[in-house]
Amino acid sequence: xxxxxxxxxxxxxxxxxxxxxxxxxxxxxxxxxxxxxxxxxxxxxxxxxxxxxxxxxxxxxxxxxxxxxxxxxxxxxxxxxxxxxxxxxxxxxxxxxxxxxxxxxxxxxxxxxxxxxxxxxxxxxxxxxxxxxxxxxxxxxxxxxxxxxxxxxxxxxxxxxxxxxxxxxxxxxxxxxxxxxxxxxxxxxxxxxxxxxxxxxxxxxxxxxxxxxxxxxxxxxxxxxxxxxxxxxxxxxxxxxxxxxxxxxxxxxxxxxxxxxxxxxxxxxxxxxxxxxxxxxxxxxxxxxxxxxxxxxxxxxxxxxxxxxxxxxxxxxxxxxxxxxxxxxxxxxxxxxxxxxxxxxxxxxxxxxxxxxxxxxxxxxxxxxxxxxxxxxxxxxxxxxxxxxxxxxxxxxxxxxxxxxxxxxxxxxxxxxxxxxxxxxxxxxx
Amino acid sequence: xxxxxxxxxxxxxxxxxxxxxxxxxxxxxxxxxxxxxxxxxxxxxxxxxxxxxxxxxxxxxxxxxxxxxxxxxxxxxxxxxxxxxxxxxxxxxxxxxxxxxxxxxxxxxxxxxxxxxxxxxxxxxxxxxxxxxxxxxxxxxxxxxxxxxxxxxxxxxxxxxxxxxxxxxxxxxxxxxxxxxxxxxxxxxxxxxxxxxxxxxxxxxxxxxxxxxxxxxxxxxxxxxxxxxxxxxxxxxxxxxxxxxxxxxxxxxxxxxxxxxxxx
Amino acid sequence: xxxxxxxxxxxxxxxxxxxxxxxxxxxxxxxxxxxxxxxxxxxxxxxxxxxxxxxxxxxxxxxxxxxxxxxxxxxxxxxxxxxxxxxxxx
Numbered sequence: 001x002x003x004x005x006x007x008x009x010x011x012x013x014x015x016x017x018x019x020x021x022x023x024x025x026x027x028x029x030x031x032x033x034x035x036x037x038x039x040x041x042x043x044x045x046x047x048x049x050x051x052x053x054x055x056x057x058x059x060x061x062x063x064x065x066x067x068x069x070x071x072x073x074x075x076x077x078x079x080x081x082x083x084x085x086x087x088x089x090x091x092x093x094x095x096x097x098x099x100x101x102x103x104x105x106x107x108x109x110x111x112x113x114x115x116x117x118x119x120x121x122x123x124x125x126x127x128x129x130x131x132x133x134x135x136x137x138x139x140x141x142x143x144x145x146x147x148x149x150x151x152x153x154x155x156x157x158x159x160x161x162x163x164x165x166x167x168x169x170x171x172x173x174x175x176x177x178x179x180x181x182x183x184x185x186x187x188x189x190x191x192x193x194x195x196x197x198x199x200x201x202x203x204x205x206x207x208x209x210x211x212x213x214x215x216x217x218x219x220x221x222x223x224x225x226x227x228x229x230x231x232x233x234x235x236x237x238x239x240x241x242x243x244x245x246x247x248x249x250x251x252x253x254x255x256x257x258x259x260x261x262x263x264x265x266x267x268x269x270x271x272x273x274x275x276x277x278x279x280x281x282x283x284x285x286x287x288x289x290x291x292x293x294x295x296x297x298x299x300x301x302x303x304x305x306x307x308x309x310x311x312x313x314x315x316x317x318x319x320x321x322x323x324x325x326x327x328x329x330x331x332x333x334x335x336x337x338x339x340x341x342x343x344x345x346x347x348x349x350x351x352x353x354x355x356x357x358x359x360x361x362x363x364x365x366x367x368x369x370x371x372x373x374x375x376x377x378x379x380x381x382x383x384x385x386x387x388x389x390x391x392x393x394x395x396x397x398x399x400x401x402x403x404x405x406x407x408x409x410x411x412x413x414x415x416x417x418x419x420x421x422x423x424x425x426x427x428x429x430x
Numbered sequence: 431x432x433x434x435x436x437x438x439x440x441x442x443x444x445x446x447x448x449x450x451x452x453x454x455x456x457x458x459x460x461x462x463x464x465x466x467x468x469x470x471x472x473x474x475x476x477x478x479x480x481x482x483x484x485x486x487x488x489x490x491x492x493x494x495x496x497x498x499x500x501x502x503x504x505x506x507x508x509x510x511x512x513x514x515x516x517x518x519x520x521x522x523x524x525x526x527x528x529x530x531x532x533x534x535x536x537x538x539x540x541x542x543x544x545x546x547x548x549x550x551x552x553x554x555x556x557x558x559x560x561x562x563x564x565x566x567x568x569x570x571x572x573x574x575x576x577x578x579x580x581x582x583x584x585x586x587x588x589x590x591x592x593x594x595x596x597x598x599x600x601x602x603x604x605x606x607x608x609x610x611x612x613x614x615x616x617x618x619x620x621x622x623x624x625x626x627x628x629x630x631x632x633x634x635x636x637x638x639x640x641x642x643x644x645x646x647x648x649x650x651x652x653x654x655x656x657x658x659x660x661x662x663x664x665x666x667x668x669x670x671x672x673x674x675x676x677x678x679x680x681x682x683x684x685x686x687x688x689x690x691x692x693x694x
Numbered sequence: 695x696x697x698x699x700x701x702x703x704x705x706x707x708x709x710x711x712x713x714x715x716x717x718x719x720x721x722x723x724x725x726x727x728x729x730x731x732x733x734x735x736x737x738x739x740x741x742x743x744x745x746x747x748x749x750x751x752x753x754x755x756x757x758x759x760x761x762x763x764x765x766x767x768x769x770x771x772x773x774x775x776x777x778x779x780x781x782x783x784x
Contacts, residue, residue, distance in 0.1 A: 036776035040780045041779060043781060123625065146622035148621055160755065250732065251697045272703065275700035277754050463780075674742065
């Protein structure tokens with residue numbers, strides 16, 4: 001007889017969602033997090049998309065500490081001297097559901113407390129050291145020499161999942177699985193943010209950027225989101241590219257991003273309030289690790305469930321969705337008293353049926369594009385040349401647009417065949 | 431005979447997260463999470479060491495609203511035998527005088543107590559009043575600024591630390607010792623003990639339970655009057671961080687500021 | 695603003711008794727790339743006269759170095775409960 005039905009390791013969105021679902025179905029669940037208070041080690045890009053949370057916490061957006069509702073989206077290509085931005089602000093965003101900017105320390109505490117009030121036992125400030133095994137099955141967790149037993153363990157440790165890796169539950173992380181994320185929170189008065197981004201107090205802006213100004217083939221993306229009284233902005237740096245380059249410092253890329261004229265003007269006179277870093281799960285469908293086994297399931301970032309299609313980065317809603325699916329699987333396993341790998345394989349099936357895996361599958365190979373030359377180098381420099389020439393008045397007659405493009409392609413040493421090839425890849429992936 | 435040990439504790443905002451609002455010059459605690467008062471962690475650790483050496487029972491006592499319950503569970507998780515929360519709306523606004531009175535009443539209600547451990551001060555108000563106040567209301571001996579404690583047949587032998595040196599005092603029980611911040615390295619709760627602590631729960635007492643009338647405490651019975659607050663003028667520090675990879679510069683800066691004398 | 699100054703904004707509960715990351719100096723001594731010094735966003739890995747210098751106290755627990763080190767020098771464990779970095783915003 002196990003002490004708990006389920007032990008959930010990690011109280012981020014994935015773990016807390018699993019615990020909320022489990023506890024609300026009267027399962028005996030322990031939710032344990034190494035941070036105290038839970039959430040105080042968690043960071044994210046900052047926008048929570050989608051509405052899975054609604055299923056387990058109805059009207060969460062009215063109760064949870066959210067910052068702003070995203071009504072304005074932007075994509076920017078930053079070259080050394082210029083930025084080419086496409087911004088969309090649409091009333092349609094108000095009718096559908098986009099996302100909320102959140103600050104994770106407060107938000108994750110809210111979710112963990114919800115799990116506790118739903119009936120889960122919440123223990124924070126304790127680091128689980130390992131999984132406990134018996135006859136090849138996970139039977140609980142180990143901490144300071146004690147084994148705490150459970151029928152099922154859900155590992156929700158995030159992007160740096162020590163217990164999952166060290167216990168052999170999942171393979172170690174490789175270069176292609178992750179990018180290095182660096183983020184800063186810059187304090188600014190609410191009114192200044194509203195003014196700079198053309199927002200009302202509850203409306204928010206979320207932008208993604210291709211950092212085309214970086215030299216030496218290091219490719220990185222940037223992001224910038226508005227909170228109520230601060231701006232979260234950061235960079236996501238491809239691990240493999242940085243390694244191949246071996247002369248660029250990750251933290252310098254962050255500075256180059258915040259120093260770029262078009263970004264610097266958005267955070268001008270702001271006060272840096274927090275600097276943070278986090279691995280960003282990048283792998284996608286082609287590199288999902290093993291997500292379940294005998295007596296355990298892995299959810300959220302720890303299971304490689306994150307997604308980026310170049311226009312949006314998503315992780316938290318996949319974390320929440322996978323947490324709920326793992327909880328459902330654990331509930332079904334309890335009904336049949338079968339916690340074997342075969343029984344828990346229902347989790348993988350549920351994942352594959354859900355939008356989580358479908359998104360990942362539909363955008364399979366997107367990393368080739370998002371980390372490709374086209375998005376980061378060719379398109380930005382082409383567009384820069386074309387647009388700058390279009391608007392520059394130097395006394396010579398205006399040239400036709402196609403002529404400008406052809407000239408820019410020549411100057412940027414871009415062959416039409418390459419552009420076609422890269423463009424085809426991009427369209428196919430997106 | 432097993433010792434009856436009591437640790438009194440307060441839950442405070444994490445000092446490193448409290449900052450002075452640059453606009454209206456007040457303390458901004460809105461982003462601060464709560465923690466066990468740092469000196470009280472040392473007090474609990476010392477009590478745990480005394481229990482390990484001489485045997486006994488540790489009761490952790492706090493006069494706080496119910497939000498303190500998880501922190502008291504942490505104390506039990508570290509090895510205390512039980513936790514009591516003294517929670518009553520009537521104590522709102524109490525300064526250190528009625529606070530000491532109410533805590534002393536709760537300790538009397540526990541019964542015969544040998545040693546009461548308190549932090550030397552709280553990190554959010556730094557008065558250092560409550561430990562000595564409790565000693566006064568209990569009519570117990572007091573040893574303040576204590577770093578270690580021994581027990582010898584009805585006597586507490588406490589080592590007190592000062593800037594000038596140390597002093598060892600021998601006082602009869604019941605005794606109150608106030609424990610220095612950072613005088614030991616507090617242990618953390620294990621998962622096993624924390625689970626057991628949560629299951630055990632926290633005992634909640636109100637004023638009636640400890641036999642104190644509501645009109646003995648609260649703002650009206652608090653002699654402290656805050657006349658005004660004077661914020662320090664804001665000074666922009668021109669700090670520069672010099673790391674070990676630039677020793678030469680470090681030496682220059684020290685020399686320029688006459689912190690060291692230049693050599694040949 | 696330098697990384698060191700940015701890190702000074704953070705709240706750490708440093709564990710004086712337990713280093714959650716350790717390196718194997720003999721491996722680092724012959725390392726051809728020292729990629730850790732480029733990858734670590736908290737500048738915990740620096741070269742001092744060609745020798746690798748590591749400090750765990752500034753670590754923000756991102757896990758980058760564990761992936762970055764291709765030579766097996768980095769041992770990465772979680773800090774003990776409630777120790778390490780404590781963010782205010784996230």
